[in-house]
Amino acid sequence: MPLITVGxxxxxxxxSIRERISFAPEKMVEALNSLVSEADAKEAVIVSTCNRTELYCAVEDGVQEExxxxxxxxxxxxxxxELGQFCYTHHGDExxxxxxxxxxxxxxLILGEPQILGQVKSAYAVSxxxxxxGAELQGLFQQTFSVAKKVRTDTSIGENPVSIAFAAVSLAQRIFADVKRSTAxxxxxxxxxxxxxRHLKEAGIKRIIVANRTLERAQILASELGAEAIxxxxxxxxxPQADIVISSTASQLPIIGKGMIERATxxxxxxxxxxVDIAVPRDxxxxxxxxxxxxxxxxDDLHSVIEENVRSRQEAAQAAEQIIEEGIGEYKRKQESRKVADLIVSYRAQADAIKQAELERAVKGLEAGQSPEQVLNKLAHGLMNKLIHSPTQYLRQAGADADQEALQAAADVLGITDTKES
Structure with a gap:
């Protein structure tokens, strides 16, 4: 079943475009059902974040990206x-x-950011x-999660901060061994x-105090994070209560001076x-x-760290790309293996149907008074004729076409040993 990705x-x-085509979480199942029923998608997963909206669809042959x-x-x-000019599409291996x-x-947007894996897993769970x-997208996403986990564990792509905010919090975590006992x-x-x-909250910090020129704005942020506003x-x-001070205002003059810190320490x-002063001009x-x-x-201190970390992530990304290529190969092997398994199941079901039909015919023969020997002969003869019918037709056609490769392949599959003496 072909795969079409639109994003x-x-x-x-x-x-302005991304926000218009985002999907509300509470309406995602409704949207998925609509996509499946109205766009001829047999299976679908929708990933919708602030930076992307992507539709992963398994479709029947002939369905187009349009x-x-x-x-x-x-x-x-x-x-x-209007939408088409902003969309990208991928098929098959791409x-x-x-x-x-x-x-x-x-x-x-930020190379190696870790949140996206959780968002993709959530989209899969909603689907x-x-x-x-179904089987197509299940196989794809399970392999994807395995590859993403390997990228995380085998490379350093997510280890080094590459945003000012994240770098500031990472610095605090290095200086304070247990940030969960600290006040910011x-x-x-x-x-x-x-x-x-938000990064501090995720790190489990004990207490956050938010100071702002207007108390209302500080209270809005504080209420979202369970913090205090001043x-x-x-x-x-x-x-004096603060272990960590991080400042970023638009003030044209410093807010904290040397004397204030001397008294606090x-x-x-x-x-x-x-x-950590991340304001320009300085706070x-x-x-x-x-x-x-x-x-x-x-x-400036943080920027130098970030530049070094970006280079580190780019190096890790090269290793990650190789892991992904290996993952694609593994996925394709599993797909081919599944196709063979399906073929075997169909072949066995066909053989079983032939067997059942011949058994029923044999039972009727016995009930009609035919001798067991006669019934067994008919059963064996019927099974043989029906089971070798298709291979015989194939061999005849290959012989008529003088297709030696097809004849040899058939001989190998059927286990035919050439007994002719040279």
Whole structure:
């Protein structure tokens, strides 16, 4: 059964398009059923994230990618002609390669990011729930998950941070052996601080305090993360409680000075304090680095780490690509093996049907008073004629065509030994 992949991602479409064709989680099963029933997809999995929407479909011969694109446009009320200019499509091995690269983080906005594997697994589980997946896509996605796991365990593609927010949190985790017992003071409430807060939350940090110029904005972020919200003017009261301070505001003047940190470290009885200033212009005076037990890092420090880590991930990506190619080969071998298994099952079922028919004929013969010897002879003769009918026809045609290779292949399959003497 052919595989067709249709997708839109951060490389092919702006967010204004991506958000229009995203699928709400609560409507995903409904969408899958619609795709299967209206676009001639026999099986389907839909992956929908902020950076991509992809439809993986197993279809009957003759179904074209345009049918899938048309369905996607109609479902989201976008003209297929408009949508088509942002779409990419893959078939066969390219489709297999694509889903493996996606799940391994090789096609992500941030190379090697780990969240996408969980998102693909979730999409697969939803398709199972909606009974929109069968043997074709089951085999594909199980092999994909195996490859993605191998990429994670056998390469360092996901080990080194490549975003400012992630790098800041990773730095904190290196300095504080048990970040789960730490308190973080985050200054600002923009996108970078929000990402920092989410990374800290995922790391299991004990307490987060969010400080902002307007309390309302700080409270919005704090409420989402179970944190505390304070005003910038209250920072000096909370600094002694903070093991980690990460600041990113749009202030034109420093918010934290050397004297403020000296007082805070004194109250902390010189327990170490990590300060990460990722603002431009700076939020923390450079002189803070002279304070004993205060460790100050700037955005430039993090950038140098990130550049090195990007290079490391790119090297790991080359090894990951090789793992994916091996995974494609393994998937194809399994597919061929499954086809042979299906052929064997069909062959045995055909032989069993012949056997049953001849047995029924034999029983009727016995019931009609025929002698057992006569019935057995007819049974053996009938079985032989029916079982050798197709091979005999094949041999005759191969002989008429003077096809020596076909004749030899048939002889090998049928176990025929040439007894002619030379």
């Amino acid at each position: 839109v991602n951060h490389k092919t479409a702006p967010v 049918q899938i694109i048309r369905w996607l446009g109609q479902y989201h009320q976008i003209e297929p002609a 489709g297999v390669r694509h889903v493996m690269r996606v799940a391994s983080g090789l096609d992500s 199972q729930e909606g009974q929109c997946i 003071l985050l200054i600002g409430a923009g996108q970078t601080i929000e990402l920092v807060a 005003l910038l003017g209250d920072i000096s009261d909370y600094l 004194s109250k902390r009885r010189h327990k170490p304090m990590l300060l 923390i005076e450079p002189e803070v680095q002279d304070v004993e037990d205060a460790y100050l890092y700037t955005v």
